[in-house]
Structures are given as structure tokens and as C-alpha cells.
Amino acid sequence: MSIIEVNNLQKEFMIAKRETGLVGALKSLVKREFVKKEAVKDISFSIEKGEMVGYIGPNGAGKSTTIKMLTGILVPSAGQVTVNGIVPYENRQENAKSIGVVFGQRTQLWWDLPTIESFELLKAIYRVTDQRYKENMSIFQEILGLDEFINTPVRQLSLGQRMRADIAASLLHDPPILFLDEPTIGLDVVAKEKMRTFIQEINKEKEVTVILTTHDMEDIEKLCQRMVLIDHGQKVYDGDILAVKERFGKMRTLVVDLEDANSSFHIKGGELCKQEGNRYWLRFNRNEVSASDLITQISQTHNIKDLTVEEPDIESIISRIYQEGFIEKQTVKG
Amino acid sequence: MNMLEYEIVLKIKIIYGVQGMSSWSMYWTFTKKAFLRSSVYRFEVWSRTGSNIIFLLMWGSIWTALYAGRDEAGGVTFTAMLTYIVVSQFLDGVNEAGTPLWEIQEKVRTGDISLELMRPFDVPLRYLFADFGSVAFYMITALLPLYLVIFYFLDLALPTNWLTWVYFIISACIGFLIRYCVEMTFGLLTFFLVETGGIEDIFYFAMSLLSGSVIPLWFFPSWLETIAVYLPFQAIFFMPISIFIGETTGGEVFTSLGLQLFWLFVCYLVLRMVWNRASHKVVVQGG
Ligand SMILES: Nc1ncnc2c1ncn2[C@@H]1O[C@H](COP(=O)(O)OP(=O)(O)OP(=O)(O)O)[C@@H](O)[C@H]1O
Ligand SMILES: [Mg+2]
Numbered sequence: 273m274s275i276i277e278v279n280n281l282q283k284e285f286m287i288a289k290r291e292t293g294l295v296g297a298l299k300s301l302v303k304r305e306f307v308k309k310e311a312v313k314d315i316s317f318s319i320e321k322g323e324m325v326g327y328i329g330p331n332g333a334g335k336s337t338t339i340k341m342l343t344g345i346l347v348p349s350a351g352q353v354t355v356n357g358i359v360p361y362e363n364r365q366e367n368a369k370s371i372g373v374v375f376g377q378r379t380q381l382w383w384d385l386p387t388i389e390s391f392e393l394l395k396a397i398y399r400v401t402d403q404r405y406k407e408n409m410s411i412f413q414e415i416l417g418l419d420e421f422i423n424t425p426v427r428q429l430s431l432g433q434r435m436r437a438d439i440a441a442s443l444l445h446d447p448p449i450l451f452l453d454e455p456t457i458g459l460d461v462v463a464k465e466k467m468r469t470f471i472q473e474i475n476k477e478k479e480v481t482v483i484l485t486t487h488d489m490e491d492i493e494k495l496c497q498r499m500v501l502i503d504h505g506q507k508v509y510d511g512d513i514l515a516v517k518e519r520f521g522k523m524r525t526l527v528v529d530l531e532d533a534n535s536s537f538h539i540k541g542g543e544l545c546k547q548e549g550n551r552y553w554l555r556f557n558r559n560e561v562s563a564s565d566l567i568t569q570i571s572q573t574h575n576i577k578d579l580t581v582e583e584p585d586i587e588s589i590i591s592r593i594y595q596e597g598f599i600e601k602q603t604v605k606g
Numbered sequence: 607m608n609m610l611e612y613e614i615v616l617k618i619k620i621i622y623g624v625q626g627m628s629s630w631s632m633y634w635t636f637t638k639k640a641f642l643r644s645s646v647y648r649f650e651v652w653s654r655t656g657s658n659i660i661f662l663l664m665w666g667s668i669w670t671a672l673y674a675g676r677d678e679a680g681g682v683t684f685t686a687m688l689t690y691i692v693v694s695q696f697l698d699g700v701n702e703a704g705t706p707l708w709e710i711q712e713k714v715r716t717g718d719i720s721l722e723l724m725r726p727f728d729v730p731l732r733y734l735f736a737d738f739g740s741v742a743f744y745m746i747t748a749l750l751p752l753y754l755v756i757f758y759f760l761d762l763a764l765p766t767n768w769l770t771w772v773y774f775i776i777s778a779c780i781g782f783l784i785r786y787c788v789e790m791t792f793g794l795l796t797f798f799l800v801e802t803g804g805i806e807d808i809f810y811f812a813m814s815l816l817s818g819s820v821i822p823l824w825f826f827p828s829w830l831e832t833i834a835v836y837l838p839f840q841a842i843f844f845m846p847i848s849i850f851i852g853e854t855t856g857g858e859v860f861t862s863l864g865l866q867l868f869w870l871f872v873c874y875l876v877l878r879m880v881w882n883r884a885s886h887k888v889v890v891q892g893g
Contacts, residue, residue, distance in 0.1 A: 365620075382643075392639070440653075
């Protein structure tokens with residue numbers, strides 16, 4: 273069995289409708305009306321030990337809701353979840369021992385204790401032996417540089433420091449599974465890079481299985497081979513990141529600077545999508561025509577001063593999927 | 607034990623907050639950390655002590671004025687009454703050092719308490735043990751020295767029998783636990799309400815008046831006394847103090863302790879019920 277199994281998972285919230293005005297307020301005292309909100313509609317996936325999976329989707333897609341069901345703090349409305357063989361919501365405390373969780377939006381450390389005290393509390397809570405505690409702390413110190421701020425109360429930490437402390441805290445008890453819900457949110461470039469290195473390291477060294485949600489596609493590109501893409505509570509893609517790139521990355525853009533401006537030209541296989549002064553952007557399908565083909569065509573009638581070929585990054589691919597939906601999804605495995 | 611029995615036992619443990627022996631060292635760590643945390647907030651200790659003294663002076667003078675030079679009123683001597691107020695202020699200090707109502711409400715509102723569901727511990731117990739730490743710190747650094755001085759300089763009716771001291775301490779501890787259950791329960795009601803103003807008013811009214819913390823129950827009009835007697839709040843202040851000043855003696859002491867245990871049992875069950883409902887609401891409705 274896979275270490276994480278999710279089958280036809282659903283979660284709907286009943287949201288009490290707020291009536292406006294005095295009459296409305298009185299009415300809602302007697303009878304409350306509810307609106308149903310389907311946060312997760314029907315999601316299935318399974319994750320193998322040691323995998324690192326990017327769980328992505330636009331705002332409100334249902335990512336955090338899924339993570340919460342995996343941690344056991346939300347009960348699914350329907351469907352099955354097992355994490356390391358345990359049904360999380362049925363046995364929350366047992367499940368807690370085999371997972372580490374970071375919610376980037378909020379800390380799970382004790383707000384007014386010095387950071388080190390939080391670690392000592394967690395050591396007691398998860399019954400980490402002195403030996404393991406020492407070893408883990410020295411790893412965290414080394415990669416995350418915890419000693420800089422270990423004696424500072426958590427509420428005085430900078431966002432980046434707090435996040436580093438949080439992720440270290442989530443791994444103190446050597447959980448085989450790690451859930452990261454936006455672990456790089458609000459971090460600067462250097463801090464993000466450190467965070468990624470750390471995640472990569474623990475995944476490699478300790479074979480920790482990682483589910484990562486983020487809005488930073490660089491996180492996904494650098495860390496994950498597989499991504500699960502969801503939208504409106506439904507899975508739209510599950511598979512290799514390279515395959516997505518293949519699929520959506522076949523469109524390239526040739527940018528050329530010509531010596532003579534304003535000449536409108538038609539190039540076979542290239543679609544002029546933008547022009548600024550004497551710079552032209554030509555979109556083409558790399559399976560149908562090659563860049564050198566286009567260049568040859570252009571140079572027959574114009575003098576090329578400079579040129580580049582732009583390859584779409586995962587960021588723009590994903591944003592296009594968000595906007596246009598994942599068309600032809602049947603053709604890609606998943 | 608087969609699988610089904612195991613699961614039933616597990617369920618019962620979760621519902622009633624039953625802990626295995628090995629868990630206590632973990633909860634004890636919360637006590638130690640809360641003790642340390644209190645030492646960070648030294649100003650809080652001073653300001654709390656200040657207000658404790660002010661209230662002591664206030665109630666002391668009010669009762670002095672009410673007795674108006676008489677030695678006795680309603681069968682209670684002035685010395686006993688003064689002792690009552692002093693002990694009450696001491697207990698008030700002890701009880702106030704725990705997590706206050708607003709802080710519990712804050713934790714509910716921000717969802718901090720829901721996130722603790724993810725940890726392998728029982729949440730109400732973990733707060734109780736943290737309170738032990740805060741109370742211990744406040745007792746050692748402020749309350750005990752302060753009240754030793756007060757007892758030394760004022761002419762109060764101290765128990766002469768050491769057993770009375772023992773009964774008082776037991777009774778005060780049970781009172782503390784009852785207060786904890788009641789306060790936590792009120793705090794958790796925040797989960798179910800949009801506005802909590804009314805809840806707070808009821809709580810503070812019950813804690814100050816119905817508990818007998820400022821006016822002993824024997825001075826209540828009989829209808830109010832009847833109400834107070836059938837509620838748990840008197841077990842927090844009135845019952846332990848009555849033992850201390852010798853109003854409750856002999857066999858009554860055991861009746862009194864028994865009644866306190868009964869209320870502790872009831873309040874604990876109510877707390878568990880509200881907590882289970884609250885955590886159920888979190889996991890089903892997302893807080
Ligand atoms: N406790 C709740 N009660 C009612 N609705 C909720 C609750 N939690 C989430 N929702 C709704 O469910 C949907 C999914 O929310 P969720 O937090 O899972 O999104 P997300 O994918 O994590 O988004 P983001 O990228 O913005 O973090 C949203 O429409 C949200 O409003
Ligand atoms: Mg989210």
C-alpha cells in the first residue's frame with residue numbers, strides 16, 4: 273500500500289447565511305439558512321514513500337482543505353484517506369506521531385516562549401530521546417542556522433526565521449511524512465533558496481515523503497518531479513512536471529530585433545503576437561516548425577540585428593492552465 | 607483485547623481525557639515551561655499583586671465599615687470576617703494566575719486551539735498543567751510572601767488545628783480545579799457563539815458573587831442563598847474559606863469536601879462534553 277492514499281475525497285462546508293438588518297438578524301435566530309460550499313469535490317491520488325509531490329492550484333482550489341483532512345483536523349464528508357496506514361480523523365493523535373506539518377500562514381510554536389523552549393516542549397510531547405534530539409537539532413542548526421535566534425521569543429522572530437523554526441519543529445520527531453502548506457510564503461529569495469535546500473536534503477537523507485503546496489512555481493520546479501494540480505476542488509492533472517512542460521511547452525516565442533521597423537511581414541509557421549518598435553515576437557509550435565527555419569525566412573527579406581528564443585516557464589504554463597482550464601486532459605496520463 | 611475492544615477503550619480515553627501513566631511527564635513539561643514563561647512577564651506579576659492588594663484593602667474597609675465596631679454580626683465575629691476576606695483574596699490571586707477567560711477565547715477565535723488538535727495530547731489537560739506552572743510561579747514570587755506578611759501583622763483567626771490546614775488546602779485545590787473546568791467551559795463556548803459578551807457577564811457575575819468571594823453566603827438573602835447553594839461556584843471560594851475560618855467543622859467538613867468532589871465531577875463532565883462538541887465542530891465545520 274502507498275504511504276498516502278486518497279480516494280474520492282470530498283469535503284463540503286455548510287456556511288450559515290448571514291442575513292442583513294434587524295429583521296434578518298431576528299429571522300436567523302429562529303431559523304438559520306445554510307449554503308453548501310464544496311471545497312473538495314472528488315479527489316483521488318496515492319503517494320509512495322519518499323516521493324515529493326507538488327500540490328498546486330489557484331486560490332480557493334481546496335489545497336489547504338485537503339491537507340487538513342490528511343492531518344486529521346478535518347473530517348471528510350465522503351471518501352477515504354489513509355496516511356501511513358492510519359485513518360487520520362479517526363485516530364488523530366496516533367496520526368500526529370507520523371506526520372510533520374507546517375502551515376506557512378501561522379506558526380505552531382508557542383508564541384511567547386523562547387524558540388528553544390518550544391523545541392523542548394515538542395521533544396517532550398513526541399517523546400524524542402535525548403540522543404535523537406541532539407542529532408536533529410545539530411542538523412537544523414547547520415542547515416537552517418537556528419542558533420542565530422534560538423533564544424528569541426517566537427513572537428519576535430522575523431517571518432523567515434519563524435518559518436525556519438517551524439519547519440525544524442515539524443521534523444523534530446522524525447516523521448516519515450511532511451505536509452507543507454505554503455512553506456515559502458513571504459520569504460525573500462535567499463531564504464526561499466535555503467528552505468528549498470533543506471526540504472530537498474531531508475527528503476533525500478531521511479526519505480521523508482513530502483506534500484508541498486505553494487504558489488511559487490520555482491518551489492515546484494526545484495523540488496518536485498510530480499505535481500497534482502487541482503482546481504475548484506477537482507483534480508485536473510496528476511503526473512510528471514516534465515510532461516506538462518512537454519505538453520504545454522511546445523509553443524515557443526522567437527524575439528527578433530530588425531534593422532528596419534514597421535514592415536509588416538508574414539512568416540509561415542510563425543504568428544506575430546506582439547510588436548514594439550522594431551522588436552517582434554513570433555509564436556510558433558516547435559513540433560511544426562523550427563526556429564532556424566523561421567530565422568532563414570525572415571533573413572531573406574530583413575536584416576536581423578539580434579534574436580532570442582523564449583521557452584515558456586512552468587509559471588506561465590500553470591497560469592495559462594488556471595485561466596483556460598486543462599484542455600485535452602485525457603491525452604495526458606493522469 | 608480484540609480490535610473492537612481496543613477501539614472502544616481508545617474512544618473512552620479520548621472522550622473523558624484519560625491518560626496513561628507515561629503521559630504525565632509530558633504534561634509536567636507544560637508546567638515547567640509555563641513556570642519559565644511567567645518569569646518573563648515580571649511586570650504582570652507586579653501589576654497583578656498591586657491590584658490584589660488594592661482589592662484586599664477595599665473589601666477589608668468595606669467590611670470594617672459594615673461591622674461598624676461591632677464584634678459580631680449574624681453569628682460571625684469581625685475577626686472571622688476579616689480572615690474570610692483575606693483568605694478569599696489569597697484564593698482569588700491563585701485562581702487568577704491561570705489562563706484567563708479572554709485568553710481562552712482569543713485562542714478559540716484565532717484557531718490556535720484547533721491547531722492543537724493535531725498534537726498527541728489532550729488539549730484541556732495541557733492547559734490545566736500549564737496553569738499549574740503559572741500559579742506556582744505567582745505563588746512563590748508574590749502571593750505566599752505577601753500573605754505571610756499579612757497573616758503575621760493582622761490579628762486574624764488562623765486555624766489552630768493542623769488538620770484544618772490540611773482540609774483547607776485540599777478544599778482549595780478542588781476549588782481551583784472546579785474553577786478551571788468552569789472557566790475553560792465558558793471559554794470554549796466561544797466556538798458556538800458569534801458574540802460572547804453575555805457569556806462573560808454571567809461568568810464574572812458568578813465568579814464574584816455566587817462563589818461567595820466577596821460576600822459570604824450566610825449574608826445572602828435566603829432566595830439568593832438557595833440559588834448559590836445549588837450551583838458549583840460556592841465550591842470555589844465559599845467552601846474552602848468556611849473550613850479555614852472554622853465555620854465548617856467536624857463532620858460537616860467531609861460533607862463539604864464530598865459536595866466539592868461531586869461538583870468537580872459534574873463540572874469536569876460538562877467541560878469534556880463541551881470540549882468534545884467544540885472539537886467535533888472544528889473537525890466537521892472547520893472551526
Ligand atoms: N472552515 C471553512 N468554512 C467554510 N468554507 C471554507 C472553510 N475552509 C475553507 N473553505 C472554503 O473552501 C474553499 C477551499 O479553501 P482552501 O483553503 O482549501 O483553498 P486553498 O486551495 O488552500 O487556497 P489558497 O491557495 O488561497 O490557500 C474556499 O472556497 C474556502 O472559502
Ligand atoms: Mg491554502
